[in-house]
Amino acid sequence: MHFDTVAKYIRRSPYQSLSAALIMSLTFFTITIFGILTIFSIRFIAYFESRPQLTVFFKDTATKADIDSMQKSLENTGKTSSVTYVSKEQALKIYKQQNKSDPLLLDLVTSDILPASIEIQALQAEDLSSLASVVQKSPLVEEVVFQKDIVDTLISWTNAARRVGIAIIAILTTVSVLVIITIIGIRITVRREEIEIMKLIGASNWFIRAPFLMEGAFYGLVGSLVGGLSAIGIFYYFQPAIEVFLKGIAIFPLNPLILLELLLIEIIIACSLGAFASYMAVLRYLK
Amino acid sequence: MIVFRDVTKQYGGSEPVLDNVNFEIDKGAFVYLIGPTGSGKTTIFRLIIRDLLPSSGGINIGEWDLVNLPKSIIPTLRRKVGVIFQDLKLLMDRTVVENVMLPLQFSGTKEEEARKKAEEVLISVGLEGKIEKFPMQLSGGERQRVAIARALVFDPEVLLADEPTGNLDTQTSFQILDLLKSINKRGTTIFMATHNDRIIEKTSDRVIAIEHGKLIHDKKAAKKDSTEEKDDKKTKEAHETKTAGNPPAGEDDDKKKGSIKLESLAAKGDKANSK
Numbered sequence: 433m434h435f436d437t438v439a440k441y442i443r444r445s446p447y448q449s450l451s452a453a454l455i456m457s458l459t460f461f462t463i464t465i466f467g468i469l470t471i472f473s474i475r476f477i478a479y480f481e482s483r484p485q486l487t488v489f490f491k492d493t494a495t496k497a498d499i500d501s502m503q504k505s506l507e508n509t510g511k512t513s514s515v516t517y518v519s520k521e522q523a524l525k526i527y528k529q530q531n532k533s534d535p536l537l538l539d540l541v542t543s544d545i546l547p548a549s550i551e552i553q554a555l556q557a558e559d560l561s562s563l564a565s566v567v568q569k570s571p572l573v574e575e576v577v578f579q580k581d582i583v584d585t586l587i588s589w590t591n592a593a594r595r596v597g598i599a600i601i602a603i604l605t606t607v608s609v610l611v612i613i614t615i616i617g618i619r620i621t622v623r624r625e626e627i628e629i630m631k632l633i634g635a636s637n638w639f640i641r642a643p644f645l646m647e648g649a650f651y652g653l654v655g656s657l658v659g660g661l662s663a664i665g666i667f668y669y670f671q672p673a674i675e676v677f678l679k680g681i682a683i684f685p686l687n688p689l690i691l692l693e694l695l696l697i698e699i700i701i702a703c704s705l706g707a708f709a710s711y712m713a714v715l716r717y718l719k
Numbered sequence: 720m721i722v723f724r725d726v727t728k729q730y731g732g733s734e735p736v737l738d739n740v741n742f743e744i745d746k747g748a749f750v751y752l753i754g755p756t757g758s759g760k761t762t763i764f765r766l767i768i769r770d771l772l773p774s775s776g777g778i779n780i781g782e783w784d785l786v787n788l789p790k791s792i793i794p795t796l797r798r799k800v801g802v803i804f805q806d807l808k809l810l811m812d813r814t815v816v817e818n819v820m821l822p823l824q825f826s827g828t829k830e831e832e833a834r835k836k837a838e839e840v841l842i843s844v845g846l847e848g849k850i851e852k853f854p855m856q857l858s859g860g861e862r863q864r865v866a867i868a869r870a871l872v873f874d875p876e877v878l879l880a881d882e883p884t885g886n887l888d889t890q891t892s893f894q895i896l897d898l899l900k901s902i903n904k905r906g907t908t909i910f911m912a913t914h915n916d917r918i919i920e921k922t923s924d925r926v927i928a929i930e931h932g933k934l935i936h937d938k939k940a941a942k943k944d945s946t947e948e949k950d951d952k953k954t955k956e957a958h959e960t961k962t963a964g965n966p967p968a969g970e971d972d973d974k975k976k977g978s979i980k981l982e983s984l985a986a987k988g989d990k991a992n993s994k
Binding site: 626629630632633634635636639 | 768770791794795797798802804808809810812821822824825826869870873
């Protein structure tokens with residue numbers, strides 16, 4: 433009964449329905465894009481967090497003996513959990529592994545231009561500064577890279593992106609809710625007489641409200657399916673290019689189940705949002 | 720069944736629409752409510768279905784105290800009290816049967832069952848050939864019958880009829896009146912507002928008169944003796960003979976079907992009473 437009524441409402445004013453479905457689609461397209469980006473950023477940060485906390489790159493003048501003695505002195509501090517030496521040859525191997533699909537990059541690079549390094553994991557994060565100070569004084573050291581700095585920079589970037597995303601989503605969600613309130617409001621106004629008659633002959637409030645709430649939820653369903661599936665389609669289309677761009681950073685593969693979960697959550701949120709917007713309209717126009 | 724105790728209804732600071740109105744209507748009665756336009760007849764009906772609340776006084780419908788009735792019970796009340804509205808209030812974009820089955824759907828009756836019941840009621844009011852038509856495709860009398868069918872579909876204990884003959888010619892008015900009488904015979908209390916003097920002149924039923932919101936006259940139902948019944952019959956026969964000779968255009972079929980169904984209703988009513 434209610435499904436028939438909803439179908440009738442939609443059929444009778446298709447442009448209003450289309451605008452409601454489109455704005456919902458746009459909102460959920462954006463939400464899906466930012467959802468995927470959030471998954472990426474979490475994986476991106478997790479990747480960098482799993483890297484050595486401190487990497488010391490040596491100048492070419494540093495010999496293996498110099499490096500060994502520095503490694504020993506670091507271990508003697510008792511603050512490290514692991515200290516790993518990466519020779520120029522090993523560095524080249526890693527580089528080749530990372531760029532195996534690009535022969536041009538492989539041809540130009542030899543082990544000479546890559547620095548030897550040691551990768552340090554501290555027992556406690558607060559000891560990283562004192563460990564760094566041990567090596568920074570040495571004239572053999574070219575550069576000391578704190579992974580924490582990279583992670584912090586990444587976190588601040590992703591947080592900024594997330595804030596922008598949340599702001600855009602908030603604006604689009606508000607617009608979606610307002611559009612649905614307006615459209616359902618128009619529906620109620622147009623059908624005011626019919627609603628009055630139904631009330632007078634014994635319809636309960638919920639019997640009258642149900643088709644409007646279902647219509648709102650329907651726009652949510654359509655919006656989340658169209659928006660979500662479009663964003664996921666675009667993601668799969670660009671996946672090979674993203675993989676090349678982020679080579680070596682273990683973000684892929686992205687399990688399709690994660691995207692399915694994201695879509696299901698969006699459908700639930702969208703339907704609730706649509707029904708909520710309709711309920712607001714019902715409260716406003718159906719007293 | 721219906722009790723009005725010192726009921727006053729006033730909008731804002733204006734003159735009261737109803738002023739200290741008192742009456743009681745027994746179960747199964749047929750009562751006319753008369754008065755000029757604007758006298759407060761419709762207000763009384765709106766109070767009975769809790770579309771309005773009285774400014775003061777009390778109203779009871781059966782065991783329900785309408786003044787203190789929770790809002791959630793109002794739909795149930797409106798299913799117990801059928802209403803034939805002055806302007807009919809039919810949904811023009813729904814077919815006749817859809818209009819009649821609508822109240823059943825409110826109460827969660829399955830569509831098939833609701834349709835079956837609606838069709839039965841429509842046939843009983845003489846609309847068997849019009850079930851799938853839209854109200855716009857019907858004559859005034861037929862539309863009135865649709866409104867009656869919709870009011871009857873729940874087998875209400877009380878039927879309020881607000882000027883059900885207001886826009887109809889004399890012949891159709893009497894057909895509608897006969898239909899209401901048949902319904903009354905089945906035990907339904909009928910409270911009918913009218914300003915059709917011809918109906919009132921001939922009636923032996925109770926008549927409540929209202930003017931400027933005040934109850935000015937309450938003529939109790941006269942006990943019919945056999946002579947009066949004979950007179951009534953004669954009057955009716957005279958009326959039927961008079962109108963049958965010159966029926967208004969477009970109302971012939973309506974009238975015939977109406978008469979057939981009225982008889983069947985009356986027969987049903989007699990059976991019910993004998994039980």
